[in-house]
């Protein structure tokens with residue numbers, strides 16, 4: 001394989017000759033892999049972080065910045081100089097951009113949480129360690145901008161190696177491979193050959209781009225960490241988060257909240273919906289939300305299933321409130337759909353007021369990502385709306401038939 005400019009993913013690995021299905025490719029030895037145990041060019045800085053028991057992710061983020069600042073003496077200088085200056089993940093979107101383009105999607109919340117976490121991690125390191133060793137960690141080098149860069153690199157390139165006890169690593173060269181939703185193979189340490197490899201799950205011809213899987217992730221998760229959205233309808237693992245909330249006016253609000261809290265859930269909860277359907281946890285939450293006071297004894301059981309912490313009872317059925325529960329999900333789905341419709345309808349005329357070409361390019365690029373994401377999430381919601389409406393129609397027409405039958409029988413006996 002060779003690194004080349006490619007259509008999907010800018011740079012990627014391309015087959016230089018025929019590759020068979022089941023072949024082991026790459027062979028990156030552990031000495032060429034970056035882990036939390038890698039040697040630091042500035043040994044003293046590494047020692048300080050380890051003495052302070054800094055966990056793997058912040059340690060690796062600091063390591064990357066440290067090695068990048070020691071460019072000439074770092075053994076990773078070629079690798080680091082080939083890394084993107086600005087990884088595309090949502091870490092690089094400003095709050096205003098997230099609000100403007102991702103208002104309809106729950107991914108906006110996830111991005112805000114992630115940015116807050118990165119800032120919190122940096123602040124913690126600065127207060128606890130960097131400020132005590134300014135000669136090792138000067139602020140001109142170790143600051144929030146460089147941390148956003150290094151975390152962006154980690155989010156988009158770090159891999160977990162199952163056969164190395166799940167250890168996280170940057171694998172130079174192998175991390176030039178792009179993701180395909182159709183591929184089901186990933187990087188791992190191969191004990192017999194003592195190297196990081198991946199085993200192809202299909203043949204490739206010379207000139208074809210070779211892909212791996214970054215995991216079964218939704219389009220939103222791919223945008224969040226890797227900064228791209230697969231083409232609509234190509235990701236079988238795609239899902240959209242639907243937010244459900246308890247009504248404050250609910251007569252049993254307090255009891256329901258108590259039951260939810262027992263299972264670490266709150267009055268507003270997100271559940272992933274796929275094109276193939278919704279999870280049992282979402283249905284359980286909907287049952288809880290619509291339950292009348294007479295069902296208070298079931299609140300705990302419903303919350304347990306909604307939290308996925310109940311290992312004994314997986315599925316729940318309450319035929320007496322099924323219609324209300326489905327209607328409750330349909331209402332949430334339609335309210336979410338109206339936000340997507342609003343954004344997608346207005347996106348065409350957005351950003352025509354910008355004059356600087358650089359700013360315009362950035363805005364058009366981010367907007368296109370947001371439009372792609374929102375179109376794929378809306379597609380799942382449309383499908384869900386269709387299924388819910390059909391089920392409700394079936395339930396209601398079944399009830400109507402039963403009612404007519406009952407009426408007919410009553411007339412017969414009167």
Ligand SMILES: C[S@@+](CC[C@H](N)C(=O)[O-])C[C@H]1O[C@@H](n2cnc3c(N)ncnc32)[C@H](O)[C@@H]1O
Pocket residue numbers: 008009010011012084087088089156157175176177178179180225226227228229
């Ligand atoms: C592990 S790197 C892969 C190498 C990368 N293409 C490069 O030039 O450095 C992950 C990054 O590649 C890009 N990428 C990977 N798969 C992609 C895909 N299917 N479509 C678009 N971009 C992709 C994204 O920018 C992502 O953050």
